[in-house]
Amino acid sequence: MYEHIDDSWICGRYGEDEPWTLGAVNPPVFENSLFTFPTARALSEALTAEDENYVYSRGTNPTVDLLQRKLAALERAERAKCFGSGMGAISATISSLVSAGDHVIVLGAVYGPTTQFLRYLEKFGVSHTTVHADNPAELDSVVKQSSRMLYLESPSYMRYGIIDIRAFATWARDRGLTTVMDNTWATPIFQKPLTMGVDLVVHSLSKYIGGHSDLVGGVVAGPARLVRPLALTEYQLYGAALSAHEAGKAIRGLRTLPVRMQAHQERGLKVAEFLVKHPAIRTVNHPGLPGHPQHELALAQMTGFSSVFSFEMDTDDLAEVGRFVDALRHFRIGVSWGGHESLVNAPALTTEESVRATMGIPVGLVRLSVGLEDAGTLIADLADALKTS
Numbered sequence: 001m002y003e004h005i006d007d008s009w010i011c012g013r014y015g016e017d018e019p020w021t022l023g024a025v026n027p028p029v030f031e032n033s034l035f036t037f038p039t040a041r042a043l044s045e046a047l048t049a050e051d052e053n054y055v056y057s058r059g060t061n062p063t064v065d066l067l068q069r070k071l072a073a074l075e076r077a078e079r080a081k082c083f084g085s086g087m088g089a090i091s092a093t094i095s096s097l098v099s100a101g102d103h104v105i106v107l108g109a110v111y112g113p114t115t116q117f118l119r120y121l122e123k124f125g126v127s128h129t130t131v132h133a134d135n136p137a138e139l140d141s142v143v144k145q146s147s148r149m150l151y152l153e154s155p156s157y158m159r160y161g162i163i164d165i166r167a168f169a170t171w172a173r174d175r176g177l178t179t180v181m182d183n184t185w186a187t188p189i190f191q192k193p194l195t196m197g198v199d200l201v202v203h204s205l206s207k208y209i210g211g212h213s214d215l216v217g218g219v220v221a222g223p224a225r226l227v228r229p230l231a232l233t234e235y236q237l238y239g240a241a242l243s244a245h246e247a248g249k250a251i252r253g254l255r256t257l258p259v260r261m262q263a264h265q266e267r268g269l270k271v272a273e274f275l276v277k278h279p280a281i282r283t284v285n286h287p288g289l290p291g292h293p294q295h296e297l298a299l300a301q302m303t304g305f306s307s308v309f310s311f312e313m314d315t316d317d318l319a320e321v322g323r324f325v326d327a328l329r330h331f332r333i334g335v336s337w338g339g340h341e342s343l344v345n346a347p348a349l350t351t352e353e354s355v356r357a358t359m360g361i362p363v364g365l366v367r368l369s370v371g372l373e374d375a376g377t378l379i380a381d382l383a384d385a386l387k388t389s
């Protein structure tokens with residue numbers, strides 16, 4: 001469908017030559033809650049396919065539509081639907097695929113609130129099993145007659161392990177399960193799961209795609225037969241709509257996405273290479289490092305690496321981790337990631353001990369989101385803070 005279109009074109013001009021854009025370099029933002037019709041009959045006809053006509057902005061909006069077309073093209077999907085947050089997209093997608101009595105298989109460590117949402121669904125009779133597996137055959141013992149969906153994230157949350165996407169998607173397809181994958185880490189610039197057999201891809205737009213820490217949004221992309229029903233039902237009924245204004249900011253974020261991802265990759269790897277050699281660091285979890293246990297697999301399914309990764313300080317003393325984090329001057333302390341600014345987050349400092357133990361998070365685990373600052377400045381900051389601790 002999209003073979004002859006390159007990603008930088010999609011991020012720039014693709015979809016923008018509609019008559020309504022009037023040739024504007026930046027397409028107008030349609031800040032409208034509703035759209036009117038010349039006759040009652042015209043409105044009635046539009047309502048029969050609300051996902052394809054502009055009626056009301058909780059359903060469709062031209063600016064949001066333009067963003068959807070670009071994101072679908074980047075993921076090589078037939079359709080995409082944008083939401084007011086990544087969790088809006090994830091909860092609607094999961095809800096559209098399961099019914100009472102169904103079972104979900106979660107592969108490896110996924111974003112915390114996604115697991116929380118699956119636990120929430122237990123009150124509606126939907127169960128799930130989380131499995132850590134390198135080989136699809138290991139899932140044969142957990143799959144049930146009622147299993148409907150395989151949910152995965154690669155690289156995995158916090159640990160950045162790599163899952164063999166093609167192998168697991170094939171396993172799921174052979175058993176009639178729908179595979180949903182969170183591709184937020186790599187962005188469609190570096191990884192295209194639909195081309196590897198995944199059925200639906202979800203993203204938080206709040207990270208690299210927005211890229212400037214100034215918006216919250218989400219998207220699901222895939223075949224029309226799966227995206228259309230959820231756009232007409234879960235999207236409309238849960239109401240997690242993306243505003244035209246936020247869509248306009250995401251369109252602007254996309255313009256620089258390919259170059260930002262190159263810059264993030266380069267800086268992230270430089271910082272990771274510095275940490276690998278540092279005596280106070282036990283391990284660095286970055287799939288782009290040759291020493292990463294699944295580096296070869298990563299190269300086989302990704303065309304690049306983003307700049308969020310974790311490392312483990314060589315200590316079991318929480319106070320020492322705290323002194324290190326507080327001593328950083330360029331890395332700011334906060335949640336989220338993927339923006340222009342470098343961020344640090346040590347989960348052991350912000351998670352209750354019992355929760356940390358069940359999640360298997362070591363005391364010394366630190367996550368970095370390497371921003372667009374000079375790598376030398378960031379490395380000097382880390383070197384100084386490691387001396388302090």
Ligand SMILES: *Cc1c(COP(=O)(O)O)cnc(C)c1O
Binds near residue numbers: 182
């Ligand atoms: C942030 C994040 C989400 C959720 O996105 P929101 O826009 O915050 O709702 C989902 N998956 C991953 C991997 C994330 O990092």
